[in-house]
Amino acid sequence: EPEVTQTPSHQVTQMGQEVILRCVPISNHLYFYWYRQILGQKVEFLVSFYNNEISEKSEIFDDQFSVERPDGSNFTLKIRSTKLEDSAMYFCASSEMVGPQPQHFGDGTRLSIL
Amino acid sequence: GENVEQHPSTLSVQEGDSAVIKCTYSDSASNYFPWYKQELGKGPQLIIDIRSNVGEKKDQRIAVTLNKTAKHFSLHITETQPEDSAVYFCAANPPPNYGGSQGNLIFGKGTKLSVKP
Numbered sequence: 001e002p003e004v005t006q007t008p009s010h011q012v013t014q015m016g017q018e019v020i021l022r023c024v025p026i027s028n029h030l031y032f033y034w035y036r037q038i039l040g041q042k043v044e045f046l047v048s049f050y051n052n053e054i055s056e057k058s059e060i061f062d063d064q065f066s067v068e069r070p071d072g073s074n075f076t077l078k079i080r081s082t083k084l085e086d087s088a089m090y091f092c093a094s095s096e097m098v099g100p101q102p103q104h105f106g107d108g109t110r111l112s113i114l
Numbered sequence: 115g116e117n118v119e120q121h122p123s124t125l126s127v128q129e130g131d132s133a134v135i136k137c138t139y140s141d142s143a144s145n146y147f148p149w150y151k152q153e154l155g156k157g158p159q160l161i162i163d164i165r166s167n168v169g170e171k172k173d174q175r176i177a178v179t180l181n182k183t184a185k186h187f188s189l190h191i192t193e194t195q196p197e198d199s200a201v202y203f204c205a206a207n208p209p210p211n212y213g214g215s216q217g218n219l220i221f222g223k224g225t226k227l228s229v230k231p
Contacts, residue, residue, distance in 0.1 A: 004157075033218070043158065043203060045218035056210050056218055091157050100146030100165070100207040103219060105157035 002026040004106035006092050012112045016081050021109045023075045023092030032075045033093040033103060034067065036060070043091065049075065079111075087113045116141040116208040120222025128230055133194050135225045137204035138186040146207035147187050148219070149178060151200045158203055162189070194229045201226050 005024045013019045025032050034046040048055040049067050064080045075094075079086055089108040095101040117140040127133050139147075145166040150158035164171045164178045164187065171178050175194075180187040191198055205219040 006157075035219075042223045043205075043219075043221040045220065048218055058218065102148060102160050102163055104160060105150070107155070107157040 002028075004092055004094055004104055006090075006106035006109050008109060009107070010110045010112070012114060013082050015084055015113050019079050019082055019111065021077045021079075021090050021092075021111070023077075023106060024073050025075055025092065025094030026096075026104060027073070029094035029096050029104075031055070031095045031097075031101070031103075032067075032069070033095075034077045035091045035093060035105075036088040037091065037108075038088045046077070082111075082113045084113050087111055116144055116206055116220040118204060118206050118220050118222040120204050120225060122225060123223065124226045124228070126228045126230065127194050129194060129196060131194055133189075133191045133198070133227055133229075135189045135202055135204070135227070136186060137188070137206075137222050138184075139206040139220075140185065141206070141208045142182075142185060144206040144208045144220075147178070147180060148205050148207070149176075149189050150203045150205065150221075152203060152224070153200045161202075191227075194227075196229050196231050199227055199229045 007022045032049045035043050037043045045058050047057040047061045066078045068076050091105050091108045093103040093105045095103045120137045148163035151161045152158045162176050162178050164180050175192045177190040201224045203224045204222045
């Protein structure tokens with residue numbers, strides 16, 4: 001069964017450094033998402049992406065965050081200057097079509113900011 | 115914006131018993147309600163979903179019910195097995211904001227289900 005893959009599984013970064021989290025969505029999917037989950041808390045929406053532009057973003061997704069689809073398969077989340085509170089699990093998800101559709105999640109990247 | 119409340123936060127049942135997890139949502143315009151199972155070290159896995167034009171949906175041992183008037187939906191797992199032990203999340207998909215064409219998922223806080231053999 002096709003799946004969303006994320007790399008790395010764990011990223012440790014010094015505060016203030018830039019980090020890029022990578023995702024390969026399911027190949028025929030058109031919509032891509034990033035969510036985060038702070039330890040012990042609920043999964044929170046960050047951003048959705050369609051047709052090479054941001055479709056929707058939450059208030060968490062401020063100017064230090066950016067997303068990109070650099071080629072036909074990868075979807076990345078960049079955090080420019082990491083803060084301690086950015087420590088969380090970051091999940092990528094994708095869905096096949098427009099509208100409320102099943103979103104399929106990867107296994108996440110654990111980001112630890114020191 | 116949309117807010118999803120989920121109860122209980124933990125649930126322990128004996129193998130073979132049923133488990134019920136309940137969620138309420140605040141935005142009456144939400145129209146899609148998925149349920150996810152998250153095992154340790156894994157991402158959320160979609161197990162069942164329901165749309166606002168349907169009151170109930172069943173898939174083998176799992177069923178979901180939706181009451182639009184009361185704005186609540188529930189997950190029912192029958193004949194529970196130890197492998198059902200995991201954290202379960204409900205979510206709601208409100209209409210998109212700012213002209214976007216795909217709404218995001220708003221999650222509940224999760225229910226840790228433990229099935230004892």
